[in-house]
Amino acid sequence: MAESATQLESLAPPTELRRMAPVPADRSLGWLTDKLTAFNEGRTPLWWWVLFLPAAFCAAVVLPGALVYKISTGVGVWGNNMPVMWGWDIINFVWWVGVAHAGTLISAMLFLTRQHWRTAIGRAAEAMTVFSVMMAGLYPAIHVGREWFDWYMIPIPTSNGLWPQFRSPLMWDVFAVNTYLIVSTLFWYMGLIPDLALMRDRAKTRVRKFLYGLFALGWTGSARQWHNYEKAYLVLSGLATLLVFTVSSIVGMDFATAQLAGWHETIFPFYFVAGAVFCGFGMVLVLLIPLRKWCHLEDIITLAHIDKICKLTLMMGCVMGYIYAVEFFIAWYSGNPYDAWVFGHRMFGHQYWYGGWMMIVVNASLPQLFWIKKVRQNLKLIFVIAVLINIGMWFERFTIIVGSLYQDFLPANWGVYYPTWVDVASYVGTLGAFFMLYLLFVRFLPMVPVSEVKAITPCADPHHALGGAKGWRA
């Protein structure tokens, strides 16, 4: 009997199948706490000011300047004109919404699929979502032309007796973007509560104690609180995951319901979701690669994390390539001469041909470099590729919007679009505002979710020796 009950040999998996430890295993809980809050509690470094001041200038001077000038003068200060009625305003709206989506995908979807590695970057990505949805929401509000009638979009009883038109995807957009902003802010804030309590408990000054304590809501970390908290976190991430697919789908439908060649495509909702996530991964890389170095988080946001984001970017790049191919195929296969015209001119027109090539070269082809492991470990190269992806995805929206509008059905109607300085200033302003908010976040709130990272270390596992499991009877 003894022979038959042979000892089971536990075979170690081969190296390439071994899971990475989310955090290096030998770190104690105290070490992690000190490490992850060090940047919030230390002195403000020089690089922070060097980045913050220009960003704050854009947010506080350039953006309000452009907005006040535009609102007080009229929408004519933008380059939009017949036949290109949508210009940088909608391009930037779609671009910012897109940036947001990868954050939700990382923080919510990867949570649902139990990807523990997402823990270290979840909050940074979610903050990116919150701030970029703020920037996105600005554009529809100002592009209506008469901003003082924005409240018409809200279904409230008025003396006019008018109601919003709920059959329009543009109306759905209002609900989708606002819902996205509220839900991602709630999700982000709820994740912050235990860490705000941590900051409160560590705070040295009265001001910090008061402010962190105020927003920590009196969190004690009791088992009952954690029990409800975990459930709420799970529910919220499920709901946020739905929004990854909903918001950009609706943005895509804004276009797809129009009868315009280049817009009127059934693939648009999926197209916009994929493009959004792809662009957002680019932005995550742009933000995390410098910040992990400057905030001394190389041990927490490791090369393995960057590697995984690169792989996801590669996958989305392939999806983009597939969608571009389908678009061109359908333009030919449908036999619709207007479609064929638009897509022919997207690559070989005398105007805006560069946008079409940007899509193919940057969005579909450049990420293919991520097949190579050496590239996925070269941070400088990844950073350059990520910046180019953001630019490429901006040009994709430019091509879709301006490239489809400037030559519509009547040749007599054709025109060319040039942005004005107000267009540029609005965009630069939102970029500044985004980076300003992000820098404030990095400075004052733990960029890495401390309690979540602690929870996935061996020290937190009561059945692991590091968690004190010695003498634990099974």
Added chain:
Amino acid sequence: MSQRPYGLVAEFDSPAAVLRAAEEVRQAGYRRWDVFSPFPVHGLDKVMGFQNSRVGWFSFVFGAGAFIGTMLMIWYCNDFDYPILIGGKPMFSPPMSVVPSYILLVLGAAVGAFIGMVALNRLPRHHHPLFDRKRFALVSRDKFFLAIGANDPKFSEAETRRLLESLGGAHVELVEDE
């Protein structure tokens, strides 16, 4: 205000230690006690005998309410109060109303989950008796606390203190209520 104590609190160093202590405290028959930790300790739910959290119900009720409410609102706005015929489409039809209703369902359910979490946890609260203890600040760092409430029917200061100390709890202290 009477200075009746809040309870006895003991400090532990590891999740395993506090989990073991929790099991013993439950077996000793205590009812009103809680564990405080920097992160959710795996397995504690079972030891403390928690039922499924009711947060899900909050989320469900808010979400369903938002969905039905939006459907009704769209019907009221576009079909009942001020019908406008657009493109020969029906004044109200569920398919076209599903998208905004679904989005507000997500919004309602998310707000419901958050409100549920806050309400069930009795937050926001201005103060907690444990916050008066200096060492309790370590609860968000790397220490684990087990508190047995003075309102527990089995609570007796000497007896409970002995139990907590026998379980390896350090710095066992009586905490005054506010």
